[in-house]
Amino acid sequence: MKTIISTISLCVITAALLLAGCTKLNENILDESSAGGQTEKETAEGFIAPVYATLPNLFLHTNYLAVQEISTDEAILPYRGGTDWGDNGIYIALHSHNFGTTDAPGRNTWNFLTQGISRCVSAISVLPTSTFASAKTFLAEARAMRAYYSMVMLDIFGVVFIKENPNDFSRVARGAEAYEYIKSEFLAAEPDLASDVTHGRLSKEAVWGLLARLYLNAAVYRDVYGTPDFQREDMNKVIEYTDKVIASGKYALSPEYFAIFDDNNDTNKEIIFAVDQRADLNGHNRMAYFSLSGDQFPLPQYVAANGTDGPAITSDFYRSWVDAYTPADPVIDPRFFKDNLKIRPGSGDTCIPAAQFHINRGILRGQQYGLIRRSGAFVKCANGDMLVSRLAHDTRNRPDLPVNFTEQVDFTTAGSNYPSGYRVSKYEFSRKSVSGRNFGEANIVILRLADIYLMRAEAKLRANNDAPGALADVNTVRAARTARMAPPALNVMNLDLLFRERGFELYWECLRRTDMIRFSKYEDSWTEKSSTDKQKRIFPIPQTAIDGASNVPGYLVQNPGY
Template sequence: MNNYNYKILAMATVLSLAFSSCKKDLDLTPTNDITADKAYADFSGYQSGVAKVYGSYATPSNIGTGTSDVSGQDPGFADFLRGYWNLQELPTDEAACAWIGDAGGGIQGLDYNSYVPSNVLILGMYARSMYQISVVNEFLRESTDAKVASRGITGNDAQEIKYFAAEARFIRAFQYWVLMDFFGNPPFITEENKVGKESPQQITRAKLFEYVESELLAIEPLLKETNEYGRVTKAADWALLARLYLNAGVYTGTNKYNEAAQYAGKVISSGHYSLHPVYANLFKGDNDKNNPEVILSINYDGVKTQNYGGTTYLINAAVNGDMGPVGFGIPNGGWGGNRSRPNLPNLFGDYKNTKDKRAMFWGDNPNITDISIFKQGLAVTKFTNLTSTGTTPPSVGGTYCSTDFPLFRLAEMYLVYAEAVARGGSGSTATALGYLNLLRQRAYGDASGNLSSYTVDDILNERGRELYWEGFRRTDLIRYSKYTSDTYLWPFKGGIAAGKGLEAYKTLYPLPVSDVIANTNLTQNPGY
């Protein structure tokens, strides 16, 4: 983890306290005497403010592992990455969790695609995204030119605050993309809405697409070309646009493959990124160093950002005692929960002997007949807390991890470009094939795995090999019309061992029942 993020996270605690005791009625003076004017009195206040923006998806709170910014949520389930990963991976052919009795049946609902509006894991994801949006909105209210000037902040500091604001707008757009992808029609609120005075209105998926697109295009010229590690850049903006456009047909009914290829191409041609020479080192405890591939990451530190979500969850939940937790940099960890369904290792053919070094599995039994048994299904060893030199980073309790999570990396942009071109988008098939072979040459160590041509379906399989367990699979299967299909199955799809097709409405998650009840502006998604 880079120093920037954990230094500013410490400052963010002050800002968090500034608003935690405020009454909902904005006409009242908060009982805590740290008002917004005091919290943002100088440039350091804005540094703390943007730290809170970033910290809202790196930790469940600024206070410690036992607390959550999201009211009523177990801190372990209130973390962004843990919620996002669970909702993207557990209902698919890539992963299954043995803890089917946990979270009030929330894990079973995802494992079996039987999720309902009361699912606590769905609520946790929804609430975390809405919370980070609210943090951004508050920061933007205090970052107008007029307010910055009224506080006597000028020159380079005032310009840096403009960059902070653009980065915050990106993170809000990212979270609205998450909500659009998962829920379709979520509540919508910006800094223009009055806090505590009105319930958010519901926005349609198509309108939210337009908003996210317009925000990303608007902030593009306002973002830095390069930035500190873990902070947003123009390339992150382009990468999210490329991802947005690749899925536009799902979100709006209108394909935008030309635009997907265009913006993936902008990242690729920017000259700022290249493939990491060693695939495995992308997912290790020192992946913040000498890593030219990652465009934007969520940063973690085993001492300074203790969190039972994040990569601490990804690594510990994928390891049990038999696997030797010390060998994964978690000497006192290893929870034995998440592993693969057989479809994932089968993408590699002979996964035990393949030259493809991306096949990172442990165990002898790829099949699952009882989803509650961790040893059924191959363990995935892709993420580890060990560094590239085999050492274990400092960690409180020998469980918390320092491995950063790549939200966007160059390899995804190669795959977006190739798929967009294969689906009819503007671009060069030869160039796209070259990008695919760069990924495969890294994986194989030579040209023996190179392709001479490719199809759209080949891209899905290559995404599975390259991006597995990075939070893409549900979205990918939906785009390929395989998520609910009865022609593509995996164990316990639909809750039965052999798998079955799903109802079409399952491509969206339900809005949490508690929010539908509390906010009369919301209409539940069809089927729930």
């Protein structure tokens, strides 16, 4: 088996993208001198591992999550207190649809996508000659991962790079051609994929689910600036592939909604495909800390593990919950909130054993309670338990300012202050990692069974106006959350209600922007966003990539409007 591979072939997709796609690699790069002692198994694994190793960087909270969520009505990140998260206005621009060609969220997302594709190409070029028993499966995974990275790239930037050999020059595809290429790659890989792999690898079932996602968005991908023309043939394919996932019997809806995002979710049966973040795989996501206050400390063993006063949900998204459940409070939906602390306003200080201390999960409103840090240590009760009390912004040197999350959040002085905006505590802080804050070990969900049901419901509505069938799928998901209380069943179903339901079930899972475009809601107005420019449906190609391709005239053309 040939085992020579250059760093260039791993970190660029084409010579023209050298500046945009090259990053320092953590994997060991094989050459003639190091390959001599490698077994066929070690060599094959050495090529498939980098294919997945790009995912943690892609899903870093300020990259793909920012692009998919802060650009929508689900998340807003103001210039906190005039001192935090200013970042040259990139998050304000992201939310208000004033994207720039040099802004970090888009640029970094582009870089990691092109890096992931190039690693797939390298694996695809070498694995066919391997004699390792699993090499054929690895090859299929590399090909399917190339299709996945390409699908995300088409979704965000409207382009796909097509190449088979690391030494070839990539061909740029857009629109229907790019869509057909991605579909053909998934279909070609599917027969050789395995079903008995962890959800950190692409299984046959995971590709069925990704094919369903691709067909569901086909109308947008073929004509990103037009009014989506959903074809019955595509919707029937969504139904076909979601049926296959459900019929496989491998997956089960989680009775406890927030268990899907717990620290130990590597065994959760609802997850179909995820970014594997276990400690032995250098898990490092910061999904848990991104939205919380800097004075919320979720882990008694880590005095430095706190939030960052980052993004909040908009009032618009919060009101969608209120409107759905009025006159009841949205807490009747177990996806909205999980009360772990069970402390009520007006109650005195509380003592909780360290092992039993867990912060609340979901959407956090009002006065927050938690651990009190003084002089670098947490305050304890006389019996040694952790003191839990009302929180104030001590870390901001504002002990007079309570950590009292308000509904108002915007770019005004009042609306961007530290307590503004209801926060999201969806992923659990790691109780096992070496720092708690920086090394979150919850696997980041890419695809799960609830989305399979909701995609099938949408396809039923779009293909055949099958409202009863769609309603049954939505209620199946709602009825499954029985660990505390199931949300009340719905009585009717239409596309607007289904869009709302996807928001309730899948908020902050990197799907909102794609959903809003597909449902023709991305040009709507919401807090601090009034742009109706259809050209903002996709992001600009980063200037670094345009500059890197400038020696080949006409090769990489900037998207319209930038």
